[in-house]
Amino acid sequence: MSDLSLHTGRSGPLTRLSDWLWRNPRMLILLLLTPPALWLGIIYLGSLFALLAQSFFSIDEFSGLIVYEFTLKTYGELFTPANFDIIVRTVVMAAAVTVAAALISFPIAYYAARYAKGKWKAVFYLGVMLPLWSSYLVKVYSWKLILAKEGILNWLFEILHMKWLLEAYLAIPVIGGNSLSVSWTGTFLVFLYVWLPFMVLPIQASLERVPTSMLEASGDLGANPGQSFRYVLLPLALPGVIAGSIFTFSLTLGDYIIPQIVGSSRRFIGQAVYSYQGTAGNIPLAAAFAVVPIVIMGVYLWVAKRKGAFDAL
Amino acid sequence: MTSFLKSCTALVATAVVASQSLAADMITEIGPGEGQVNIVAWPGYIERGETVADFDWVTKFEQATSCKVNVKTANTSDEMVALMNEGGFDLVTASGDASLRMIAGKRVQPVNIDLIPSWPSVDERLKEAPWHYVGGVHYGTPYMWGPNVLMYSTEAFAEAPTSWSVVFEETTLADGKSNQGRVQAYDGPIHIADAANYLMYHKPELGITSPYELNQEQYDAALDLLRVQRGLVSRYWHDAFIQIDDFKNEGIVASGSWPFQVNLLQGDGAKVASTIPQEGATGWADTTMMHAEAENPNCAYMWMEHTLSSNLQSDLSVWFGANPAVPAACTDGRGMQTAEGCTKNGMDEFERIKFWQTPVSKCESQGTCVPYYRWVSDYIGVIGGR
Numbered sequence: 001m002s003d004l005s006l007h008t009g010r011s012g013p014l015t016r017l018s019d020w021l022w023r024n025p026r027m028l029i030l031l032l033l034t035p036p037a038l039w040l041g042i043i044y045l046g047s048l049f050a051l052l053a054q055s056f057f058s059i060d061e062f063s064g065l066i067v068y069e070f071t072l073k074t075y076g077e078l079f080t081p082a083n084f085d086i087i088v089r090t091v092v093m094a095a096a097v098t099v100a101a102a103l104i105s106f107p108i109a110y111y112a113a114r115y116a117k118g119k120w121k122a123v124f125y126l127g128v129m130l131p132l133w134s135s136y137l138v139k140v141y142s143w144k145l146i147l148a149k150e151g152i153l154n155w156l157f158e159i160l161h162m163k164w165l166l167e168a169y170l171a172i173p174v175i176g177g178n179s180l181s182v183s184w185t186g187t188f189l190v191f192l193y194v195w196l197p198f199m200v201l202p203i204q205a206s207l208e209r210v211p212t213s214m215l216e217a218s219g220d221l222g223a224n225p226g227q228s229f230r231y232v233l234l235p236l237a238l239p240g241v242i243a244g245s246i247f248t249f250s251l252t253l254g255d256y257i258i259p260q261i262v263g264s265s266r267r268f269i270g271q272a273v274y275s276y277q278g279t280a281g282n283i284p285l286a287a288a289f290a291v292v293p294i295v296i297m298g299v300y301l302w303v304a305k306r307k308g309a310f311d312a313l
Numbered sequence: 314m315t316s317f318l319k320s321c322t323a324l325v326a327t328a329v330v331a332s333q334s335l336a337a338d339m340i341t342e343i344g345p346g347e348g349q350v351n352i353v354a355w356p357g358y359i360e361r362g363e364t365v366a367d368f369d370w371v372t373k374f375e376q377a378t379s380c381k382v383n384v385k386t387a388n389t390s391d392e393m394v395a396l397m398n399e400g401g402f403d404l405v406t407a408s409g410d411a412s413l414r415m416i417a418g419k420r421v422q423p424v425n426i427d428l429i430p431s432w433p434s435v436d437e438r439l440k441e442a443p444w445h446y447v448g449g450v451h452y453g454t455p456y457m458w459g460p461n462v463l464m465y466s467t468e469a470f471a472e473a474p475t476s477w478s479v480v481f482e483e484t485t486l487a488d489g490k491s492n493q494g495r496v497q498a499y500d501g502p503i504h505i506a507d508a509a510n511y512l513m514y515h516k517p518e519l520g521i522t523s524p525y526e527l528n529q530e531q532y533d534a535a536l537d538l539l540r541v542q543r544g545l546v547s548r549y550w551h552d553a554f555i556q557i558d559d560f561k562n563e564g565i566v567a568s569g570s571w572p573f574q575v576n577l578l579q580g581d582g583a584k585v586a587s588t589i590p591q592e593g594a595t596g597w598a599d600t601t602m603m604h605a606e607a608e609n610p611n612c613a614y615m616w617m618e619h620t621l622s623s624n625l626q627s628d629l630s631v632w633f634g635a636n637p638a639v640p641a642a643c644t645d646g647r648g649m650q651t652a653e654g655c656t657k658n659g660m661d662e663f664e665r666i667k668f669w670q671t672p673v674s675k676c677e678s679q680g681t682c683v684p685y686y687r688w689v690s691d692y693i694g695v696i697g698g699r
Contacts, residue, residue: 059686082694089697144555148562178494179563182547265500265549266697275502275689282686 055287066284074284078292083272087292090269093184094252097191098199098245104192105199105244106237112200113207128197136194140261143190147262149179177264187263194258195251199244206240207233242304249300253293269293339425343614349381350612353396353405355599356386357633358457367649368632370625378619380612397421403607404616406456406599409444409669410503416445416452421602423450428614431621434639438663444670445600453602454617455638457629460596460659460666461499461507462587464570464578466560469495473588477511479567481542486566493545497559497568500549500696502688503669506595507569508535508542510667514592524595524667526676532683539695549696560585569594572634572658589662596659596666624648636660 021028057066058073077083112124131139146152157166170176170183177183210233218228256270267275269289276286352359359382362369371382385402387393390411397405397420407415415421426432432440432454439455446452465474471487478484480496498504509524512534519531527535547563550556553574559565560578575587601620603613619625626637627648636658637643643655659666676682 082690082697082699085697085699086693144558145562148558149564150562178547181563260500260551261555264547267693272693275693282689285690 051287051290053287054283055291057284059282059284066281074288077285078288083289086267086269086272086289089266090253090293091296093188093191093268094249096188097195097252098249100188100192101196101199101248102203102241102245105196105203106241109200109204109207109240113204114212128200131193132197137257139194140190140258143186143193144181144262147179147181147186147189149181151181153180181262182264184263187259190258190262191252191255195248198247198251199241202243202247203237203240206237206243210236246297246301246304250293250297253296339423340428340610340614341425343428344611346378346380346612346615347609348379348612349383350404350609350616351383351385351402352616353385353387353393353402355406356388358386358406358599358629359384360629360632365632368628370619370623370628373623374616374619378612378615380609380615382616394418394420397604400604400606401608402604403609403613404604405602407453407602408597408599410671412444412452412600412602413447413671415602416447420605421452422605422607424453424603424617426451426454429454429618429621431618431639434621434641436638436640439598439638442598442600442668444598444668445602453600454621456599456601456620457626457633457635457638458596458598458663458668459572459633459635460589460594460662461569462572462575462594462659463590464560464568464575464585464587466566467584467586469566473586474567474590476590477507477569477592480545480569481508481511481538483541483545492567494547495564495566496545497548497550497556497565498539498542498546499569500551502685502692503595504549504569505532505535505539505688505692506667506669506672508538510595511592512538522678523670523676525670525672526678526682527672528679528682536691536695539692543695543698557581574634576634589659589665593665593667594662595669597669626650630655630658634658 021031055074056070056072057068058071059065060067078087108124108128112121116124148154154163154166157163166180169185170179175184177186180186180189214232214236215228218232219225223231254270256268256274259266259268259271269292273286273289276282276289357364359371360368361371361382375381385396387396390408393405393407393411394414396402397415398418405411405415405421407421412421435455439458440446442455445455463474463477463480465479469486469488469490479486479492480498484492486492486495499507505527506524509521509527509531512519512531513521513524516534519534521527521531548559550559550568550570553571556565556568556570557574557578560568560574561581561583570587572587575585578585601617603610603617607613621639624647626639626642627650629635630637630642631649631654636655637650640655640660642648643650643660644652672682672685672688674682674684
């Protein structure tokens with residue numbers, strides 16, 4: 001009986017397959033890697049290239065139909081004043097959000113990495129992660145209420161008899177407006193709030209890897225705290241800052257919900273893509289706009305690499 | 314000359330064949346239900362009592378016909394067209410901009426109105442409306458319509474504003490303060506039509522005959538007006554609920570709006586009212602249309618009949634702040650709507666409303682017009698301060 005089961009066991013199709021794979025390890029690797037490679041190649045990159053290809057077509061001025069011939073005219077349209085405004089506006093906002101997020105995140109992450117222990121570490125993680133668990137839309141809507149003309153923040157300024165300060169601030173052109181919720185400042189604050197965890201966590205991870213002994217050695221050798229920070233801590237933590245900035249920068253570049261709910265209705269790249277691909281049917285221009293963040297991120301990563309930000313990786 | 318005659322003959326022949334195939338597509342009698350019907354609809358258009366128990370116009374239909382109603386909601390006309398292109402649906406509640414595109418793209422089929430017993434009850438003004446009646450063929454049954462009204466705060470205005478100028482030009486309002494920063498406009502390129510509608514009344518020398526058919530000069534005048542408006546508007550509205558919030562918390566006192574927001578705000582006790590000023594207004598009108606390859610045509614016809622005959626028209630007009638396509642629904646007590654409610658929603662203003670259409674380059678009134686894709690890019694420019 002046992003002889004029979006052993007016999008059938010060695011000759012079943014699965015067993016033969018397993019034997020064959022054992023003898024041909026390359027085939028095993030090929031079989032295992034093909035599905036994810038296809039996923040990456042066709043679905044992920046394929047759709048991206050299909051989009052890029054669209055940007056080399058153009059829309060016919062008179063009929064509004066897409067002309068399927070190679071042209072760079074659509075890219076030229078990106079430089080009309082109205083469209084170029086959108087690009088500059090988005091990049092400036094993304095840069096401002098990234099810098100502010102790095103400045104705020106660093107001390108928080110430093111405290112969490114160096115001083116928070118046990119229970120407080122858990123509180124830190126919870127505090128940073130908790131906003132990520134709730135819906136993005138809920139957060140943006142609640143910020144709209146906070147910043148509104150008749151909202152909490154305004155009320156607070158009134159209670160503190162500081163309303164003149166807010167009004168003076170809102171009177172500043174460009175960053176001001178009728179109220180915080182319809183100004184650039186409002187859009188900036190919401191972006192900053194929503195993307196902050198993506199900056200805090202990578203910085204914290206990189207700070208944890210900086211050995212305490214290095215900072216002690218720096219102090220022993222006569223560096224004041226400022227010098228230790230500048231020449232020891234910051235260079236060692238820079239990969240984390242860069243990683244975080246890639247998140248905050250690219251997320252701000254692509255977002256189209258926040259500027260629609262909070263801000264002065266002036267378009268960002270994401271919104272422009274959204275409206276051009278809709279009823280307008282101007283897919284080529286939408287695609288050309290979509291290429292802009294890709295190019296900007298490419299340049300950004302290239303500069304970061306030149307600066308040695310990835311050396312420690 | 315002979316070749317010309319030949320091509321004429323060919324054209325006539327094609328036309329005859331085409332019209333025959335159209336007629337052949339149409340169903341001539343309704344068979345037994347297929348068990349389900351799949352509908353693409355605007356949010357809030359097809360309610361089965363799950364949002365608010367009183368608003369239910371599906372359950373009875375399902376019980377009576379054993380056709381299960383499956384709804385897929387779509388938030389924009391583009392989404393509706395895309396879903397219909399994908400297929401797998403029987404019906405769609407299409408607005409004027411989507412309906413003509415779908416007819417031109419052959420995504421919808423002609424509807425045999427003889428199979429819809431309640432057809433005679435449909436509003437005479439809608440029976441042959443150009444957004445679903447093309448070339449003598451019906452492509453659907455009217456569903457709902459409504460105006461884009463001027464909503465205003467009764468605290469800032471002692472009496473209803475008589476002109477759209479309160480949202481287009483800087484003026485001092487009844488409360489003694491400027492309207493700067495206190496008015497809103499719709500965040501969609503179609504708002505250019507509202508500006509054109511305003512100019513149609515105030516600058517007759519431009520010769521605008523339809524706000525959706527503008528030549529370059531008329532179009533530029535409309536954009537100039539909108540640039541003035543940009544100086545008054547802090548934020549454009551996109552989402553009905555955000556506008557409601559802005560009237561409550563942002564100190565907004567006047568804006569183009571839908572009766573939907575007016576009703577919700579009034580229901581909430583806010584001091585607002587709405588009016589259709591002297592210039593008239595733009596508006597929307599939706600049609601139930603049937604997919605060219607509908608898999609459940611019998612249930613689809615039964616649903617179309619249901620939309621016209623049941624409590625749907627009446628209750629939906631209350632729910633959505635819109636006007637029924639069947640005027641009797643306002644008065645005959647089939648649902649909650651009353652004659653006063655219909656008047657409030659703008660039922661009597663039909664003649665003063667220019668219904669939403671997609672601007673195309675080949676237009677009826679003057680040959681060449683500015684097409685919609687340019688409306689999109691230029692409106693983005695105007696909002697951006699260009």
